[in-house]
Amino acid sequence: MKYFIITGTSRGIGESIAEQLISPEHYLFCISRGKNTKLISKSMNIEYIEFDLNHIDQIDCVMDRIFNAIDLSKTEGVYLINNASMISPVAFINSTTATDITNNIHVNLIAPIILTSSFIKHTSNSSIEKRIVNISSASAKNLHPGMSLYSAAKAGLDVFSQCVGLEQNHFQAPVGIVSIWPGMIDTNLQEEARNRDKEAFPSAEIFGMVKNAGLLTSPEETAKQIIGFLFKKEFEHGAVVDIYDYSKLQ
DSSP, rough: OEEEEEOOOSHHHHHHHHHHHOOOOOEEEEEEOOOOOOTTTTOEEEEEOOTTTTTTGGGHHHHHHHHHHHOOOOOOOOEEEEEOOOOOOOSSSSGGGGGHHHHHHHHIIIIHHHHHHHEEEEOOOOSSSSEEEEEEOOGGGGOOTHHHHHHHHHHHHHHHHHHHHHTTTSSOOOOOEEEEEOOOOSSSHHHHHHOTTTOOTTTTHHHHHHHHHHBOOOOOHHHHHHHHHHHEEEEEETOOOEOGOOOOOO
């Protein structure tokens, strides 16, 4: 049995990743603020955990609960996919509140850091296949006014993944870790960006043009590529990977 811990499975990429991983040989722990009943109905091998990643002080308890249900001695592999993300607030930084800022950084950066730390602690004594995929964004490099928090958090996630990769090279049974840029996907995050007031978010027009030009890929296709990368024989441990750089997928 392979075990998967996936955050942000209520919709979008996370939902599609979970759907495509459903198999009699796979057991999924799905984490999001609200239950995805459609997803739950598709498999008996899903435990759904309703949890808001803003509650960062409780994340270790959630991971303890998950790993108490896994017998690593009888497991083929265990995988963490940090997918949950939020784009809000989409505004100039002087228009945001302390709560806006804290919520964004909690979900986009601090939560995946804590989840990664806990995952490594729980699996450190096991030699099974252990992999972490952090879903990042090209927004870490391609900057837009009004997205300073989202871009900063994703850039931080990329650097964190690279540093943890270096750390894991010191261990005999390292946890593989990568940060993935999934490209432009037709999700709620994209919709939120293009529907913002253009005075508050000047780049809203760009996001609308991308949608109208048909340049957005589907969550299903993106999930397929992410899963393909997750199971790659030559897993690019410690790398930041643009999923659409197809040379990396060969």
